[in-house]
Amino acid sequence: MTQARKTLIVIAGPTAVGKTALSIAVAQQYHTAVISADSRQCYKEMSIGTAKPAQEELSAVPHYFINSHSIQEEVNAGMYEQLALGYCAEIFAQQDVAVVCGGTGLYIKALCEGIDEMPSVERSIEKGIQAEFETKGLEWLQQRMQEQDPAFYAQAEQQNHSRLIRALAFIESTGTSILHYRSNTVKERPFNIIKIGLDLPREVLYHRINRRVDMMMEQGLMNEIEILYPYRQLKNLQTVGYQEFYEQDTWPLSSSALAAAVDKVKQHSRNYAKRQLTWFRKDKGYSWFAPDEMQQVLDYIRQSL
Structure with a gap:
């Protein structure tokens, strides 16, 4: 099969909707790998606060762009475009299908459509x-x-x-x-693209987000926050799930400051999910499913291939 007939399956949606589980299931169905399109899960030092897939999930199928960089390295959409195209070429050398999973809309856009080259910033x-x-x-x-x-x-x-x-x-x-x-000039890619969006009723999604933050705390997020405290000024840590703790007036955090930070993480995560959905909904190329509609997703992919 020529590369022109290869297919990239994109699974996108808001945080905590259930992208990871579905992407692994689809990758297993097609005996292929998953390319992450999450701008934070690539950093080795940030695991709990980024909701990185568990080790058993990472072991279920090959994964790319997870634990691939340090928080002291700069990664942007232009770099991701080139990295992800390289990952695709590597996967397509062996398989007819590759899966992309993530919620960073600009990274997905960069891979699927290209991104304009820009001058560097001082x-x-x-x-x-x-x-x-x-x-x-x-x-x-x-x-x-x-x-x-x-x-x-x-x-x-x-x-x-x-x-x-x-x-x-x-x-x-x-x-x-x-x-x-931002010319919006779409680059031609040497593979087909199928875009799947995942969503849930807003109250269900928000409940999942709140529960996920609680689970992060149970899993030891505060320990991760403390380990990374010396690096808190890095741009890569100026992100939801980390900055809310570092912005508090006291350190170590008092019990009230800790509770306030956790509430802010939940609020900012819900706000982020709303922005993600706004971004992805603008792209009419997506077909939308609930995360538990596995069979419907597989049927749709089969019909689209």
């Missing part, structure tokens, strides 16, 4: 903005972004400080809005 500028944000807060960052790049700000996730910092650093480094490099 790290000193980005670090300076990060330092000012930590001192002056989100409102200052939003105002600065609106002044520097109103077009980007109008369509940005205005509560997502990491993306605002990156976009602000980009325009201050290059003098050009990051929007200038």
